[in-house]
Amino acid sequence: MSVSTAAAAQSVCSPLPVLGRDVTVPLVTGGEVTYAALDYAASAPALQRVWDDVAAYAPYYGSVHRGAGYLSQLSTDLFENARRTVAEFLDCRADDQVVFTRSTTDSLNLLAAALPADCQVFVFETEHHASLLPWQDARVSYLDAPRTPQQAVRTLERALADRDPHGPALVCVTGASNVTGELWPVRELAAAAHAHGARIVLDAAQLAPHHPVSVQDLDVDWVAFSGHKLYAPFGSGVLAGRADWLRAAEPYLAGGGASRKVTRRADGGVDVEWHESAARHEAGSPNVIGAYAVASACKALTEAGFDTLVARERHLIDTVRAGLAEVPEVRVLSLFGDDAPRVGVISFVVDGWNSSHFAAALSAEYGIGVRDGLFCAHPLVRTLLGSDPQSQGECGAPEAAPGEKSLNAIRVSFGAGTPDEHVERFVKAVQELVRHGAKWQYRTEEGRCVPVV
Numbered sequence: 101m102s103v104s105t106a107a108a109a110q111s112v113c114s115p116l117p118v119l120g121r122d123v124t125v126p127l128v129t130g131g132e133v134t135y136a137a138l139d140y141a142a143s144a145p146a147l148q149r150v151w152d153d154v155a156a157y158a159p160y161y162g163s164v165h166r167g168a169g170y171l172s173q174l175s176t177d178l179f180e181n182a183r184r185t186v187a188e189f190l191d192c193r194a195d196d197q198v199v200f201t202r203s204t205t206d207s208l209n210l211l212a213a214a215l216p217a218d219c220q221v222f223v224f225e226t227e228h229h230a231s232l233l234p235w236q237d238a239r240v241s242y243l244d245a246p247r248t249p250q251q252a253v254r255t256l257e258r259a260l261a262d263r264d265p266h267g268p269a270l271v272c273v274t275g276a277s278n279v280t281g282e283l284w285p286v287r288e289l290a291a292a293a294h295a296h297g298a299r300i301v302l303d304a305a306q307l308a309p310h311h312p313v314s315v316q317d318l319d320v321d322w323v324a325f326s327g328h329k330l331y332a333p334f335g336s337g338v339l340a341g342r343a344d345w346l347r348a349a350e351p352y353l354a355g356g357g358a359s360r361k362v363t364r365r366a367d368g369g370v371d372v373e374w375h376e377s378a379a380r381h382e383a384g385s386p387n388v389i390g391a392y393a394v395a396s397a398c399k400a401l402t403e404a405g406f407d408t409l410v411a412r413e414r415h416l417i418d419t420v421r422a423g424l425a426e427v428p429e430v431r432v433l434s435l436f437g438d439d440a441p442r443v444g445v446i447s448f449v450v451d452g453w454n455s456s457h458f459a460a461a462l463s464a465e466y467g468i469g470v471r472d473g474l475f476c477a478h479p480l481v482r483t484l485l486g487s488d489p490q491s492q493g494e495c496g497a498p499e500a501a502p503g504e505k506s507l508n509a510i511r512v513s514f515g516a517g518t519p520d521e522h523v524e525r526f527v528k529a530v531q532e533l534v535r536h537g538a539k540w541q542y543r544t545e546e547g548r549c550v551p552v553v
Contacts, residue, residue: 103380115407116329116400117148118517125467128540128551133467136522139299140329141278141445141513142471144309147331153396154389164388165357165379166436169264180387182395183378189398190323190340197343200336201389202284202371204305205230207324207339208272211301212238214349219268219312222259222298224252225479226435230323231272231303232479238270248436249285260296268352269298275307279444279477279484279511281379281417282436283307290319302342305329306519309515310413310443312406315341331401331516334388339381347376355383381402381475401516409516413444416514416523420446429453429534433484444518447475447511449485450534455508456549461538466529467520471511481509 115121124132137145157178164179183198192198201207206498212234221235224243232242235240241259246252256271263269271293276283286302293300298457301322304313308325315323322341328334349375358380361373374380401409421438424430429451434440449459459472474481485507510524541552 105230113412115519116358116516118145120145128464131441136468136525138512138514139469139471140515143328144331146333149400150332150393150396151174154393175388179391183392185398187394192340197378199338199381201339203337204324204326207337209234209251209341213352214345216268220263221270223272228278229476244344257292271298271300274303276443278306279447279475279480280434281442282440285325286318307522315316332393336387336394351382352381404469419523444514447509451508455510455543460549461533461543465539468526473508509513
């Protein structure tokens with residue numbers, strides 16, 4: 101991005117207001133500083149707009165779908181309108197279903213429970229555990245990490261060509277890596293899947309907050325994402341896509357809301373007629389506030405305009421990458437290379453540093469929150485670090501003391517609510533820590549590196 105383009109991006113789109121933007125945190129070296137939240141890939145702060153919308157609705161809270169009262173009807177309309185808003189945000193097909201879930205993990209487990217008998221699943225080892233692990237009851241083919249987008253397509257095509265062409269098959273792929281931030285060739289992978297009679301589900305947890313996601317343009321069969329990465333509060337998610345497998349499957353949860361009719365049989369048993377709509381997999385009292393928050397976030401991002409949001413994020417990405425490039429000890433992790441398009445997620449290791457120690461120093465001495473570990477994508481991170489992808493590890497930091505080598509990495513991630521100052525402070529902090537070392541002493545406590553107090 102040129103200087104003029106970066107300046108234009110900044111002037112057109114300021115950071116979107118988010119909760120916590122003025123929170124101050126103490127520094128171990130003394131004083132306080134405004135917290136720099138640079139762990140968006142784990143959970144993005146809620147947009148102020150979303151929080152305000154939820155607060156405005158809260159006094160009108162009522163039961164959903166079954167109440168005759170005014171507030172119940174209002175809440176029902178709110179819930180179903182949220183479903184329509186999400187469908188518009190994802191550019192769903194007319195006959196697609198939008199099912200509200202708890203998270204991306206919940207969405208993909210729901211889809212896994214709805215797979216037809218003898219379905220074969222194809223998934224790259226590069227996936228987050230949310231999309232790597234739900235398929236344990238199916239026949240799963242785990243594909244090696246590709247090193248180019250073109251290799252990803254070729255690898256999938258070869259795997260699909262070797263399968264039974266008459267049985268059902270599903271491909272699961274991420275839209276943007278939660279480790280490297282790199283964009284995957286979703287449209288091309290969808291075309292390969294459909295050419296071989298397979299369907300495809302897109303894990304858009306890291307893509308939807310940063311780029312527009314069109315079910316029709318990408319030609320995917322399902323999309324899954326989480327509200328807490330889309331600037332909404334915790335506890336809500338979405339599975340959107342084709343209805344036939346969902347209608348044919350037993351309800352994900354059995355209970356009220358999923359059932360249309362329940363009768364006693366003469367033998368004393370119970371017969372159940374289940375809904376065929378999205379309600380089939382939404383048993384129990386739904387998370388109305390969560391659904392409304394997701395819909396509010398969808399509206400806020402759409403109204404802000406993804407073109408300007410993407411342009412500004414590219415400026416932030418360029419700032420971070422340029423700053424890290426000035427530190428020879430830093431190695432940025434990548435599958436597809438430096439020129440690959442990406443979202444605001446960058447992972448790296450620092451020569452001579454334990455990653456947990458480095459992240460702890462960023463927090464304690466600079467008020468910067470990043471993530472260290474394997475990011476719930478163990479096979480991918482271990483492949484990128486050149487270690488055994490089959491070796492064991494934990495999502496958090498391993499039991500390595502400051503100064504010892506650790507098989508984990510540091511991840512910085514940002515988005516629509518990130519001020520320039522936060523990424524500039526991060527770059528300066530990395531450069532200072534590498535050149536001059538930490539100012540404080542640290543120790544390992546319960547698997548985490550913490551300052552000595």
